[in-house]
Each structure stands twice: as structure tokens, then as C-alpha cells.
Amino acid sequence: MASPDRPQQPDASRTAAAAAAAAGEGHEVAAPGTGSRALLPPTERFATRTAGMTASEIRALFAVASRPEVVSLAGGMPNLAALPLQSLASEVADLVDVDGMTALQYGSAQGVPQLREQICEVMREEGIEGDPNDVVVTVGSQMALDLLTRIFVDPGDVVLAEGPSYVGALGSFAAYQARVVHVAMDEHGLVPALLHEALDALDRQGITPKFLYTIPNFHNPAGVTLAHERRPQILDLCRRYGVMVIEDNPYGMLGFTGETHPALRSYDADVIYLGSFSKTFASGLRVGWALVPPLVRDRLVLAAESATLCPPSFTQMLVSRYLSHHDWRSQIKTFSENYRERRDAMIAALETYLPEGCSWTVPDGGFFVWLTVPEGVDTKAMLPRAVTARVAYASGTGFYADGFGSRQIRLSFCYPTPERIAEGVRRLAAVLEAELDVVRTFGASARTELNRGPQTPSPDTT
Numbered sequence: 453m454a455s456p457d458r459p460q461q462p463d464a465s466r467t468a469a470a471a472a473a474a475a476g477e478g479h480e481v482a483a484p485g486t487g488s489r490a491l492l493p494p495t496e497r498f499a500t501r502t503a504g505m506t507a508s509e510i511r512a513l514f515a516v517a518s519r520p521e522v523v524s525l526a527g528g529m530p531n532l533a534a535l536p537l538q539s540l541a542s543e544v545a546d547l548v549d550v551d552g553m554t555a556l557q558y559g560s561a562q563g564v565p566q567l568r569e570q571i572c573e574v575m576r577e578e579g580i581e582g583d584p585n586d587v588v589v590t591v592g593s594q595m596a597l598d599l600l601t602r603i604f605v606d607p608g609d610v611v612l613a614e615g616p617s618y619v620g621a622l623g624s625f626a627a628y629q630a631r632v633v634h635v636a637m638d639e640h641g642l643v644p645a646l647l648h649e650a651l652d653a654l655d656r657q658g659i660t661p662k663f664l665y666t667i668p669n670f671h672n673p674a675g676v677t678l679a680h681e682r683r684p685q686i687l688d689l690c691r692r693y694g695v696m697v698i699e700d701n702p703y704g705m706l707g708f709t710g711e712t713h714p715a716l717r718s719y720d721a722d723v724i725y726l727g728s729f730s731k732t733f734a735s736g737l738r739v740g741w742a743l744v745p746p747l748v749r750d751r752l753v754l755a756a757e758s759a760t761l762c763p764p765s766f767t768q769m770l771v772s773r774y775l776s777h778h779d780w781r782s783q784i785k786t787f788s789e790n791y792r793e794r795r796d797a798m799i800a801a802l803e804t805y806l807p808e809g810c811s812w813t814v815p816d817g818g819f820f821v822w823l824t825v826p827e828g829v830d831t832k833a834m835l836p837r838a839v840t841a842r843v844a845y846a847s848g849t850g851f852y853a854d855g856f857g858s859r860q861i862r863l864s865f866c867y868p869t870p871e872r873i874a875e876g877v878r879r880l881a882a883v884l885e886a887e888l889d890v891v892r893t894f895g896a897s898a899r900t901e902l903n904r905g906p907q908t909p910s911p912d913t914t
């Protein structure tokens with residue numbers, strides 16, 4: 453539709469017909485740009501699939517939320533303070549000095565061979581025996597997710613995902629016009645009986661989902677971990693119904709108890725496994741990977757080539773050097789200890805400050821706590837008031853494709869100091885108390901707003 457503040461566009465079909473008549477042509481002319489699209493200027497004629505792309509609500513508030521006086525419990529930014537920057541600086545200098553002609557050049561679309569071997573060594577920690585030939589290095593695991601959706605999903609295809617699920621995955625699913633069916637979790641992760649129900653219901657409608665997308669460890673945003681005994685059950689169900697499994701595991705090594713959870717991929721070589729150096733090393737390098745069966749690999753590499761030609765040689769070679777020369781296992785341990793300290797601060801503050809009727813998950817690793825607030829509070833509508841009170845969070849609706857989550861909040865404990873976390877939760881508690889006062893006085897509808905669908909990922913909400 454033409455907007456009121458823009459000069460009216462000439463009606464293209466009438467103009468073409470007039471031109472044809474003026475030229476004395478008696479037959480119909482197919483004018484370029486006819487139809488309703490012609491009412492829009494060329495730079496606004498977006499593909500239909502972009503309609504599913506919406507910005508996160510916290511991004512809309514970003515200018516305010518990123519002010520230093522606001523405690524942000526919204527973002528999933530890793531805390532890099534523990535990185536050995538001085539020795540990384542000499543590693544970078546050495547990389548340019550010694551290997552500059554390769555590091556600054558295009559490389560293989562599948563990724564640097566030596567790094568692919570090292571990635572297999574990293575995955576061995578979680579019981580995976582992978583072949584470097586089946587590893588595809590991507591620009592973060594987000595790119596792997598996007599490309600896998602591109603090569604598997606036609607518009608209208610069903611994909612299964614936990615409810616709630618990772619906002620970046622939902623963004624890719626929306627971009628390729630998938631229909632997301634959520635399966636609920638409890639405190640032990642995805643519930644096999646509910647997965648069975650969903651598969652059965654779809655089967656009765658003649659629908660086979662393209663895949664199950666799952667985050668088994670230290671879930672983003674739910675903070676829960678899939679119980680070990682459920683892992684083979686979920687794989688059995690998916691096998692029985694002919695559904696592929698995509699296991700997304702960026703937080704798996706960031707556990708707080710010293711326990712490593714066996715990857716789903718360690719039970720079944722047909723599982724597609726996604727890994728990343730974003731949380732265990734440095735997110736700005738944008739190095740992630742997919743471990744895939746050979747047939748999938750060939751398609752994935754073609755899709756990757758069309759997206760980026762090849763992943764950056766420079767950052768891959770830097771990661772490779774880091775893995776060779778540094779004690780990366782100790783570094784991960786240091787990161788985990790920092791995150792555990794922050795988790796403890798958040799849980800203590802929630803217990804101290806939050807009003808009656810709130811409940812939350814207690815994660816054994818990763819970055820996130822999932823908070824449920826009392827009935828009547830709409831966390832999305834409350835967000836601007838929270839930011840005004842100098843605390844930011846990610847409201848639950850962004851983590852569902854179907855508008856659920858208005859009573860939920862994702863709280864990140866990864867970035868602020870323990871003191872700031874405690875202060876942020878204290879401020880959030882005050883906002884919640886005020887909100888509950890309104891609900892008690894005027895009823896729940898006073899605080900209800902329409903929900904929105906999935907959002908595109910951004911560093912402020914991932």
C-alpha cells in the first residue's frame with residue numbers, strides 16, 4: 453500500500469495501456485511491474501518469507517537498555533574477561549607473520565582441514581567419534597542452523613522444537629516458512645511422552661516433521677538439561693517416526709558440576725550435531741560447525757558456498773592455533789567457574805527478592821534461568837517499565853513461535869558481575885510487585901497485550 457506521506461505512484465498498468473494506445477497498438481500489452489506489487493516502490497517489494505522476520509523487543513529498546521545504569525539480564529553475551537588476551541595477541545601476530553599468505557586468503561568451503569581434525573578431538577569429550585571429513589565449519593553455529601533449514605525445509609513443512617526454544621533457530625525456521633510445533637519440557641528437559649504424542653498426532657494427519665531441533669544441555673532459554681535416560685528414548689521415537697534430529701550444543705562443556713553429558717550424536721551417527729567456539733572461546737571469531745552424515749555434508753557445503761564462498765580462513769586458523777598452543781580445557785573450566793558464581797548470585801537474589809508465586813529453573817550449566825511469574829502479569833508489556841526501572845530482560849514470547857510465553861522471562865547471568873546481577877533482580881522484583889498491585893486492583897486484563905511471533909536473533913537476545 454502507498455503510504456500517505458509518499459507521492460502517489462502512477463498506476464503502471466494504466467500507463468502501459470495508455471502508452472500502447474498512443475503507439476497505435478490494438479493488442480493488450482503485458483506491462484512490466486503490473487499487479488499489486490507495482491503499488492510498492494521497488495525497494496519495498498520484499499519476498500513473502502521476510503514477513504516472518506521481526507526484531508527482538510529488547511533490540512527496539514536497545515538504546516535505553518544499553519545505558520550503563522541499566523542492568524541487562526537480557527543478553528546472552530559470553531563473559532570474555534577470563535581470556536588470556538596478551539598471549540592471544542602474540543598468537544595473532546604470529547599467525548600473520550608465519551601463515552599470513554594462507555590466513556588472509558580464501559580457503560576451503562568445508563573449513564580448514566586441521567581445525568576439522570581438532571574439532572573431532574573437542575567432540576570426543578562428549579563421547580562423539582566423528583570423522584573430520586564429515587565436519588563442516590560455519591560462521592557460528594547459527595549459520596549451520598540457517599543452512600540446514602534452507603536445505604531441508606520447504607514452506608509449510610513442520611519442524612519440532614522444544615517449547616520454549618532458541619530465538620535464533622526460530623528466526624531461521626520463520627525465514628524459511630516452516631511451521632514450528634513445540635514440545636514441552638519439564639525440569640529434566642524434553643518429555644518423551646509428549647514428543648510421542650506430538651509425533652502421533654502429526655502422523656494421524658499424514659505429516660512427517662522434517663526434523664526435531666533440540667538443545668539437550670543447559671537449554672537456551674529454559675536452563676534445563678535432558679536426563680540421560682531420556683536421550684535414547686527420544687532417539688528411538690524419532691527413528692520410529694522417520695524424523696531427523698538436529699542436536700544444538702553450544703553450552704555442553706559449560707557445566708557447573710564437572711559432569712559431561714553424553715551427546716545424542718554419541719548414540720546415533722545419523723544425528724546432526726552443531727557445535728560452536730562462541731561460548732567456550734570467543735564469540736566474535738564466529739567459528740562454529742556441523743557434524744553431519746556424508747550425504748547431508750555435500751548439500752550443506754554447496755549451500756555454504758552459495759552463502760559465504762568459504763568461512764574466514766583467518767579466524768579458523770586462529771582457533772586452530774589456540775587449540776594447539778593453549779590449555780583450552782582449563783580455560784573452559786575457568787569460564788564455567790565464573791558462570792557458576794554468577795548463577796549462584798542470581799539464584800540467591802531470586803530467592804531473596806522475588807514476590808510469592810514466581811518460580812524458576814536452577815541450571816547446572818550454561819547462561820540462563822527461566823522465570824515464570826504469577827498469572828495476570830504480561831512480561832512483554834512489562835518490559836518498557838522494567839527498562840525505565842533500569843533492568844532489562846528477554847520476555848518469554850520471543851522463544852515461542854506461537855505466541856506463548858507471556859508469563860515467562862529469560863534471565864541471563866553470564867555477563868554482569870554477581871553484584872550487578874543481585875541489583876538487577878532486586879529492581880526486577882520491585883517492578884513485578886508494582887505490576888502485581890495493578891493486577892490485584894484492576895484484574896489481569898489491565899496488563900495483557902497481544903503477543904508477537906518469533907524474532908530474528910541479535911547479540912542482545914541470543
Ligand SMILES: Cc1ncc(COP(=O)(O)O)c(C=O)c1O
Nearest residue numbers: 592593594618672728730740914
Ligand atoms: C542454543 C544456541 N544455538 C546456537 C547459537 C548460535 O551461536 P553461534 O552462532 O555464536 O555459534 C546460540 C547463541 O546464543 C545458542 O544459544
